[in-house]
Amino acid sequence: MEKIDLIYFYDWFDKYVKTFLDKDTFINENIKLKEEHTKRVCDNANMISRDIKINEHDKNIAEIAALFHDIGRFEQFKKYKTFNDKISENHALLGIKVLKQEKVLSNLKEEDQKCIFKAIENHNLFKLEKDLDEKSSLFSKIIRDADKLDIYKVVTDYYKEPEDKKNTAIEHDLPNTKGYSSEFMVDIMNGKNSSNKYIKNRNDMRLIKLTWIFDINYNISLKQIINKKYIEKTFEVLPRTEEMDKMKEILFKYINEKIN
Ligand SMILES: [Fe+2]
Known part of the structure; x- marks a missing residue:
């Protein structure tokens, strides 16, 4: 079996990200946010791969897919100053474009490249492609879980930040208004993940x-969600209502x- 040189990909990633660092602290902060997110998603992917006991080659492919799943975020933030795909462009497709242009994966087998592109393309879809x-x-399932786990970490850390220190890009610059859309409650009652x-x-x-919890693929990921108390930490920053208590219970x- 061929030896996959992971260091080559990590080096490429580090060099690429450095080209986005800027004098502007707002830009730097957000580039760093995605750089650090990526590294933790790689760790999460490895944790899942180990837990589900896939072979060494597949574990490496999953790690490369994790490393590049958000590679489009850097170009996206540089160009649009937002991580909101709705008002900019799909960062997964943008990332695939970058990887193809730069021929980053060209020393991998064709079929491995194809799987990595598919995992990137699928990582931010509402539902996994049929x-x-x-x-x-x-690989798509591993990346989707690994990514969600780190998003839970990033946002629950962010919830604790004082209001004046909040990096609003994390919540896509949405208004801090009262109430919430009832669709989310309906979906939680029905055990479904919701649409954006x-x-x-x-x-x-x-x-x-x-609602993403219903779309988590692996038990190890659910166990992490419990151990890290992501659900409790999220409800702490939501309105205190009976409806919320019901959702938590479900x-x-x-x-x-x-x-179990
Ligand atoms: Fe992403």
Whole structure:
């Protein structure tokens, strides 16, 4: 079996990211945010790969897909100063374009390249593409979980920040208005992850991330969500209502049934 040189890809990533550093602290802060996010997503992907016991080659492919899943974020932020795909462009497709232009994956086998592109393309879709081949589906699922786990970490850390220190790019510059869209509650009651189209304010942005729990693929990821208390930390920054208590109960019940 061929030896995959992971260091080559990490070096390429580091050099590429450096080209985006700027005198502007707002830009730097957000470039660093995605750089650090990426490294943790790689760690999460490795944790999942180990837990589900895939072979060394597949573990490496999953790690490369993790390393490049958000490579489009850098160009996106430089060009549009936002991480909101709706008002800029799809950062997954932008990332694939960058990787192809720069021929970053060209020393990998064609089929491995194809799987990595598929995993990147699928990482931010509402639902995993249907009819994916077995390997593309495996890597897509690993990246989707690994990414969500780190987004939970980033946002729950951010919730604790004082209001005047908040980096509003994390919540896509949404208004901090009262209330929340009822669609999220309906979806949680029905055990479904929600569509982005209902997001109107910061509460919605927080609630939708809780609906992602129904789209988590691996038990190790659900266990992390429990251990790191991401659900409790999110409800702490949402309105205190009976409806919220009900949603919390449903989410915990769902996870406990899955992992036990
Ligand atoms: Fe992403």
